[in-house]
Amino acid sequence: MLSFNLLSTDVRGKARAGVIRTDRGEIETPIFMPVGTVGTVKGVLGPVLTDDIKAQIILGNTYHLFLRPGNDVIQKAGGLHQFMNWKRPILTDSGGFQVFSLADNRKLSEEGVTFRSHIDGGKHFFSPENVVDTQRIIGSDIMMALDECPPGDADYQYAHKSLQLTQNWLKRGHAHFKKTNPLYGKHQAWFPIVQGAGYPDLRRSAARCVTDLGAEGNAIGGLSVGEPTDLMYEMIEVTNEVLPEDKPRYLMGVGTPANILEAIDRGVDMFDCVMPTRNGRNGMLFTSEGIINIKNKKWEHDYSPVDPNGTSWVDRYYSKAYLRHLFVSRELLGPQIASIHNLAFYLWLVKTAREKIIAGNFASWKSKMVQNVAQRI
Amino acid sequence: MLSFNLLSTDVRGKARAGVIRTDRGEIETPIFMPVGTVGTVKGVLGPVLTDDIKAQIILGNTYHLFLRPGNDVIQKAGGLHQFMNWKRPILTDSGGFQVFSLADNRKLSEEGVTFRSHIDGGKHFFSPENVVDTQRIIGSDIMMALDECPPGDADYQYAHKSLQLTQNWLKRGHAHFKKTNPLYGKHQAWFPIVQGAGYPDLRRSAARCVTDLGAEGNAIGGLSVGEPTDLMYEMIEVTNEVLPEDKPRYLMGVGTPANILEAIDRGVDMFDCVMPTRNGRNGMLFTSEGIINIKNKKWEHDYSPVDPNGTSWVDRYYSKAYLRHLFVSRELLGPQIASIHNLAFYLWLVKTAREKIIAGNFASWKSKMVQNVAQRI
Ligand SMILES: [Zn+2]
């Protein structure tokens, strides 16, 4: 079983601190989950992820893993945990988002979606049922439902029709989840996803449909896909008013440090995003004082630590001038250091949010922090 | 002062075990020095290089560091050790080799060499004197003389003329070394280089000229540049017959594990090469059983450790199938793991050679090992 204990809720808002218990250990919420697309958090050695970044749970992408190395390799390895040697929980998305954003020649039907691999053009079919089967083979601790994610500017009619398809898929996925079992002796949870684009009534009805499934946790999808930030926050509020309080809430693919703090303030418990690693690889560092573009000339002679307030050893081991030099020289070590720093910062951010919620002073800390983290320094 | 203590010489050959003492610590010879071209061993985090690979000394490239980040940034950092946060010894080449292999529009004269940067086309001039000055700014524990390295197939006349230039440069470099001082309070040694292409008489006369300078150590350059392997071994033998026994001997830019063992057997003490990192980044793993191309299909389902005999933690933390997957998926983590493995293997190889020399059974171990390490598995 996956269980969720709500420890405390912020006195003035909806921010929550809790603990998720899985067969592979506890997850303290709110939590950020580093993205390990194809079974590796890009550029980060296993022990660094475990001991330095202190990731409690990571993400895998079903679409990517299905294409490469493929179900066969992962199943013979004994699942993704064994394959990549990661002992803590893993959440996998269903692959739906990648099919709709990466794959070629998509053909959507009530039955599922046919597509061609962006790697070798091979033809494949994903259904609400077979993505559960693939995630059984991966052995993730939290599996995600297959859904259709409409674009951020989808009109009402499109969003409504898409939501109907998603809701049929959720019911089929849930039924298939119920009649299948884990392959490696560890419980796997299955989370349905609330869609509905930017329309409050669609979000509400989607959240009711999701709630009725009685899953061990629930997700909010289809946000941060091009819509205005305020609309995203509004959709989170609308959705969380309906979603049950005693289940963890996962906001998929979001976002900046400020996005995460605002979503925590609206009752979200779990987050993932490629920003700390992807932007890190481009020289963008997130810190508690603001955003640094380490490639800027202004850091050329700044021999101070990468981040004097940082919680990772790289923050004090290396200087800004040195890290800039690595990026300017396009050295592999630059993206490595920046990824470690950014992931450690994201983990620090949610850990501190949790402490503030428990201490009862989240709101005031958040107001100050959302301003700090968004400014360019 | 840099000192060299010869601890023992193999009973049947010329292999030597010794200790070099520098102001930044001891180096046990024979030693392999990982290459840190622009102030970073590509893809390797500082603590991994120090604690896991256990590098005792690393290499920096004067040409690369001079162009980027430049003397100004390095001097204000307090030298390269401070800049990259590496506390053990550093050896820097003079930049000559890179000027002759990388730079554009070279113009060679008795005075020095004018060239254009391969990065931005900027015009620069290296002389035997100013490369000492740059290495004073870098603060390397061992500085190298400027030399001209003729191609592996140079004819006698060219090689002879080139050697005369190199010998004039050695004398000038040595004189400049003698009248300049370290900038950061730590002794810096200066090593001259034996050239002479594939001609025994040129190598002998070059070695005598180098010996007469009475430097704290001596180097053999211009090998492994396209000549047959047996000729390289012959040139090492010829040179080491002349070079003094009580000074460390450094064979520049060599080579494969078998090359290193053969050169140790001929009395060489110090090595550097980009192979463990460069070939590692392409998926080639050096092991005590032979060479693995981890990208091969044959490893797809091999869930055994990367190297069951390996001395680095990556060898057991990751499987061959997983490492293959990382390379096939072009993931950053693949080159990182392969570089750590290969460097740890090279360090293991010279450490074991040292133990065998001291134990008096180097020759038999070497005969077996040169066959193992060269085969493809
Ligand atoms: Zn994101």
Ligand SMILES: [Zn+2]
């Ligand atoms: Zn080499």
